Amino acid sequence: MPSRSALVGFLRGAGCPEQKVTHCERVADVALAVGRQMQAAEIPVDLGVVEIGALLHDVGVAFTRDDLSPEHCALGADFLRANGFTETVARCVERHECIARPEAAELGNFPQPLRDTYVPETVEERIIAFADLMYFAVVEKRSDPWQDPDAVGRASFGYMDAVFRKKLGRAVPKTYPIFARVVALTRTMLVYVPHETFARWVAKQP
Numbered sequence: 001m002p003s004r005s006a007l008v009g010f011l012r013g014a015g016c017p018e019q020k021v022t023h024c025e026r027v028a029d030v031a032l033a034v035g036r037q038m039q040a041a042e043i044p045v046d047l048g049v050v051e052i053g054a055l056l057h058d059v060g061v062a063f064t065r066d067d068l069s070p071e072h073c074a075l076g077a078d079f080l081r082a083n084g085f086t087e088t089v090a091r092c093v094e095r096h097e098c099i100a101r102p103e104a105a106e107l108g109n110f111p112q113p114l115r116d117t118y119v120p121e122t123v124e125e126r127i128i129a130f131a132d133l134m135y136f137a138v139v140e141k142r143s144d145p146w147q148d149p150d151a152v153g154r155a156s157f158g159y160m161d162a163v164f165r166k167k168l169g170r171a172v173p174k175t176y177p178i179f180a181r182v183v184a185l186t187r188t189m190l191v192y193v194p195h196e197t198f199a200r201w202v203a204k205q206p
């Protein structure tokens with residue numbers, strides 16, 4: 001397995017903005033903590049896949065140069081495939097935005113032909129998507145999903161609404177299925193992340 005510094009060097013070499021490199025390292029720390037908790041609960045988790053996938057999950061931002069372009073998940077996955085990473089790792093990256101195929105078609109700019117889904121399915125894919133959502137909701141939006149699991153759905157709504165306004169020139173419908181999907185993912189994963197553990201981790205953030 002490549003070292004963490006080699007993977008961070010790969011992100012920088014791809015042209016990932018420095019702020020995203022830091023974000024990827026933090027998300028990888030959360031994802032590994034979640035993976036270890038799940039292992040402790042006797043759930044098989046490949047921590048190597050979790051670490052590589054989480055560290056590289058936003059590599060596609062090197063191509064979009066834009067936070068409001070969900071297609072960075074697919075662009076990043078294809079870039080990893082072209083650079084010899086395993087399909088398992090590429091799929092973790094491709095599925096971290098929790099987007100279903102019809103949503104990818106509506107949003108546009110995804111590489112063609114579209115994949116069957118961009119929704120996380122394997123345990124490693126789900127850990128990475130969850131860690132990314134938690135970082136966004138807790139660290140960036142200062143919400144408390146332990147008290148209110150819908151907080152992650154609301155944080156996701158703010159993001160997707162900005163994406164819709166920019167790309168499609170209209171507000172996102174409240175019924176857009178991605179919100180129920182991220183809330184369901186959060187609810188099932190939160191049991192593996194004690195609030196105190198996460199609070200300790202967040203306290204160390206700059």
Ligand SMILES: [Fe+2]
Pocket residue numbers: 057058072073096097
């Ligand atoms: Fe992302």
Ligand SMILES: [Fe+2]
Pocket residue numbers: 023027057058132
């Ligand atoms: Fe991310």
